[in-house]
Amino acid sequence: MRNRRSHQKVLGAPPTDLSPDALKQWQQVQGSAVSYHRRIAAQVGASHADDVLAKALAKWHGHLRRNGPVKEPRSYFATICNNEGKDHLAAITRLAEQYIEDGDTSLEDEAQRIHIHKSDTAAVENADQAARALKVLKAELSPRELAAWVMFKMYDIDCVTIAKQTQTTPAAVRQTIKRARDKLENPLVQKKLRAWELAPE
Incomplete structure (x- = not known):
């Protein structure tokens, strides 16, 4: 908070x-x-x-x-x-979509008081990790699904709210998050992400 x-x-x-x-x-x-x-x-x-x-x-x-x-x-x-x-x-939805389109857009906008959810790691590390994970997920998920993943993972927004913003259903959002998580937990993907210093040891 x-x-x-x-x-x-x-x-x-x-x-x-x-x-x-x-x-x-x-x-x-x-x-x-x-x-x-x-x-x-x-x-x-x-x-x-x-x-x-x-x-x-x-x-x-x-x-x-x-x-x-x-x-x-x-x-x-x-x-x-x-x-x-x-x-x-x-505004969060627009930032997530822009970020997915070009990969260089910031996920934060101080003027609009939009911040990514901060955990133990610094914001830059979080954004960098998201960019690396997106490279893996782009082959598997649609842009709308990717936007849902970014909103859930980076902005800490719940599935019901994401569904309203992306004009889908909470069940579809949950399925998207599960697909993204399963993809990122694949052993071959984990090996690649560890090489990028993304996945935990």
């Missing part, structure tokens, strides 16, 4: 540029931040919830600053969160 309060680096805590009524609505929404974070995590996955929430709060702040209070702040902000979640997943 990243820092769900990262928007405060820009906006302050609380923002000082809002009218008194707008500030009340900001604080009202902030009081339910945990609930919104849960909703967003259900939509985009826990690995991306902080980034989406930060983008939604920045958009909410901008609206309050420009237009003042709204009629139903909680439902208004829930709509912002939903839209930001959809946009975030669409």
Whole structure:
């Protein structure tokens, strides 16, 4: 999980540029931040919830600053969160597809707050490993299947969400991930990947 309060680096805590009524609505929404974070995590996955929430709060702040209070702040902000979640997943899908097409595109976009899921290894090593595995998988999987594998492996997105983004079914996504995993676990492929320092000893 990243820092769900990262928007405060820009906006302050609380923002000082809002009218008194707008500030009340900001604080009202902030009081339910945990609930919104849960909703967003259900939509985009826990690995991306902080980034989406930060983008939604920045958009909410901008609206309050420009237009003042709204009629139903909680439902208004829930709509912002939903839209930001959809946009975030669409942007991840585009990055995955571009990465598969040319292999040189970055899997991360700092401006859109899109990051690959970080494990024990550094981001560069993860991206490098993905590139090597893609060389093996391109012969076996369609571009759509490859996109599903990248989204699952690199972005930590669940099969149901990937299915919605790639216009297929969760069962098809699970089958794709299984095919990719089986291919990468093939002893001959493992030997090649070990030569590339990808597979574990």
